[in-house]
Amino acid sequence: xxxxxxxxxxxxxxxxxxxxxxxxxxxxxxxxxxxxxxxxxxxxxxxxxxxxxxxxxxxxxxxxxxxxxxxxxxxxxxxxxxxxxxxxxxxxxxxxxxxxxxxxxxxxxxxxxxxxxxxxxxxxxxxxxxxxxxxxxxxxxxxxxxxxxxxxxxxxxxxxxxxxxxxxxxxxxxxxxxxxxxxxxxxxxxx
Amino acid sequence: xxxxxxxxxxxxxxxxxxxxxxxxxxxxxxxxxxxxxxxxxxxxxxxxxxxxxxxxxxxxxxxxxxxxxxxxxxxxxxxxxxxxxxxxxxxxxxxxxxxxxxxxxxxxxxxxxxxxxxxxxxxxxxxxxxxxxxxxxxxxxxxxxxxxxxxxxxxxxxxxxxxxxxxxxxxxxxxxxxxxxxxxxxxxxxx
DNA sequence: ACATTTCGCTACGAGATGTAGCGGAATGGA
DNA sequence: TCCATTCCGCTACATCTCGTAGCGAAATGT
Numbered sequence: 001x002x003x004x005x006x007x008x009x010x011x012x013x014x015x016x017x018x019x020x021x022x023x024x025x026x027x028x029x030x031x032x033x034x035x036x037x038x039x040x041x042x043x044x045x046x047x048x049x050x051x052x053x054x055x056x057x058x059x060x061x062x063x064x065x066x067x068x069x070x071x072x073x074x075x076x077x078x079x080x081x082x083x084x085x086x087x088x089x090x091x092x093x094x095x096x097x098x099x100x101x102x103x104x105x106x107x108x109x110x111x112x113x114x115x116x117x118x119x120x121x122x123x124x125x126x127x128x129x130x131x132x133x134x135x136x137x138x139x140x141x142x143x144x145x146x147x148x149x150x151x152x153x154x155x156x157x158x159x160x161x162x163x164x165x166x167x168x169x170x171x172x173x174x175x176x177x178x179x180x181x182x183x184x185x186x187x188x189x190x191x
Numbered sequence: 192x193x194x195x196x197x198x199x200x201x202x203x204x205x206x207x208x209x210x211x212x213x214x215x216x217x218x219x220x221x222x223x224x225x226x227x228x229x230x231x232x233x234x235x236x237x238x239x240x241x242x243x244x245x246x247x248x249x250x251x252x253x254x255x256x257x258x259x260x261x262x263x264x265x266x267x268x269x270x271x272x273x274x275x276x277x278x279x280x281x282x283x284x285x286x287x288x289x290x291x292x293x294x295x296x297x298x299x300x301x302x303x304x305x306x307x308x309x310x311x312x313x314x315x316x317x318x319x320x321x322x323x324x325x326x327x328x329x330x331x332x333x334x335x336x337x338x339x340x341x342x343x344x345x346x347x348x349x350x351x352x353x354x355x356x357x358x359x360x361x362x363x364x365x366x367x368x369x370x371x372x373x374x375x376x377x378x379x380x381x382x
Numbered sequence: 383a384c385a386t387t388t389c390g391c392t393a394c395g396a397g398a399t400g401t402a403g404c405g406g407a408a409t410g411g412a
Numbered sequence: 413t414c415c416a417t418t419c420c421g422c423t424a425c426a427t428c429t430c431g432t433a434g435c436g437a438a439a440t441g442t
Contacts, residue, residue, distance in 0.1 A: 004386080005440065026298075120354065145363075152370055155351070156339075157342075157346070158346060159350075163349075172339060176343065182370070195407065195417080201420085222399095232420095235401090236420075244399085
C-alpha cells in the first residue's frame with residue numbers, strides 16, 4: 001500500500017531554492033515563504049519534509065556545498081597552505097555572512113548541530129591526511145591533537161571574517177599556516 | 192524648558208535586567224518582555240531608550256562586562272599565556288552560549304557592531320602591551336601584524352567553543368600560546 | 383473500486399517586534 | 413500659581429514569521 005509517491009523533484013527544488021537564498025541573502029533573511037515561492041511550491045510543502053528551517057538549511061548545505069579538494073604537495077608546509085587556501089575560499093564566499101545566524105539556530109537543534117559538525121569534520125579530512133603523511137616522512141615526531149590543529153587553522157579565519165570582517169590575504173594565510181606548522185614540527189623552519 | 196527628568200534608575204534597572212537575562216539564558220532567549228518585567232517596567236520603556244534589542248544588549252555589555260586584567264610577567268610567552276587565560280575565562284563563561292545570536296543581529300546594525308568591536312579591541316590592549324614590551328626586550332625583531340596575532344590567539348578559542356563546543360583546558364591554551372609565540376619570535380623556544 | 387499517501391491550498395494560533403496614543407506625573411520657567 | 417514640556421504607566425494595534433490543522437483532489441498499489 002504505497003499511495004501517491006513523493007515528488008522528489010519538488011524536494012530538490014526546495015533544496016536548491018534554500019541554497020540559492022542562503023548564498024545570496026544569508027541565513028537570517030532566508031524566509032520559508034521565499035523558499036517556497038522560489039521553488040514554485042507552498043510553505044507547507046517545506047514543513048512536510050523538514051521539521052524546521054535549520055534542518056532544511058543543513059540539508060541544503062550537505063547537498064550543495066562544494067566538495068573539498070585533495071592534494072599531496074610533498075611537504076607539510078605547502079600541504080597545510082593548500083588546505084588553508086581551500087578553507088579561505090569557503091570563508092570568503094558570500095554565504096558566510098549568514099553563517100552566524102545558522103550557528104545560533106543550531107544551538108536549539110542537537111541533531112542538526114551534529115549533522116553540521118560532521119560536515120565540518122569531513123571537510124577536514126585532507127588536513128588530517130597531510131599530517132599523516134608528514135608523520136610518515138618524519139617531519140613530525142609525536143602525533144598531534146587533530147582537533148587543536150583544526151582550531152589553529154580555521155579559528156583565525158573564522159575570527160577574522162566574523163568579528164573583524166576583513167579579507168583573507170595570501171600573506172595572512174601564510175602566517176596562519178606557519179604558526180601551525182611550526183607548532184607541529186617544533187622547529188623554526190624556513191621563513 | 193526641560194520637562195520631567197528621565198528616570199536614570201529605570202535605565203540602570205533595564206540594563207541590569209538585560210545583563211542578567213543575557214548571562215543566564217543567552218541572547219536568543221532574551222525577550223524584551225522579560226527584560227521589562229524583571230526591571231519592574233514596561234516593554235515600551237525599552238523602546239523609548241533603545242531602538243532595538245541588539246542596542247540594549249551592547250549597552251548592557253559595555254556597562255557590566257568585567258574589565259580586562261593587566262599583567263607583566265617578564266617574558267612574552269608567559270604574558271601571552273596570561274592573556275589567553277583571561278580570554279579563556281570569557282569564552283568559557285555561560286553567556287558565550289548566546290554570543291552567536293548577538294553576532295547575527297549585529298550584522299543588521301552597523302553602529303552596534305562598531306561599538307561591539309571597539310569593546311573587543313579595548314580588551315586586547317594587554318596583549319598589545321605585552322608585545323610592545325617583548326619588542327623592547329629584543330624578543331621580537333620585526334613589528335608584527337597585531338590584528339593577525341589577535342586572530343591567532345582568540346580565533347582558536349572561538350572556534351573550539353562555538354563549533355566544537357569543547358572545554359578550554361590548560362594544555363590547550365598552552366598550545367595556542369606556543370603557536371603564536373613561536374611565530375612572533377621565529378624560534379622553536381622551550382617546549 | 384478502494385485504501386493510502388501526497389499535493390495544493392486556505393486558515394488558524396502563538397510569539398515577538400515595533401508603533402501609536404492617551405491621561406497623569408514631574409520638572410523649569412513666566 | 414499657571415503653563416509648556418517631557419517623561420512615565422499603560423492599553424491597544426499592526427506586522428511578521430514560525431509552525432500546525434484540515435480539506436478536497438490527485439496519484440499510486442491492490
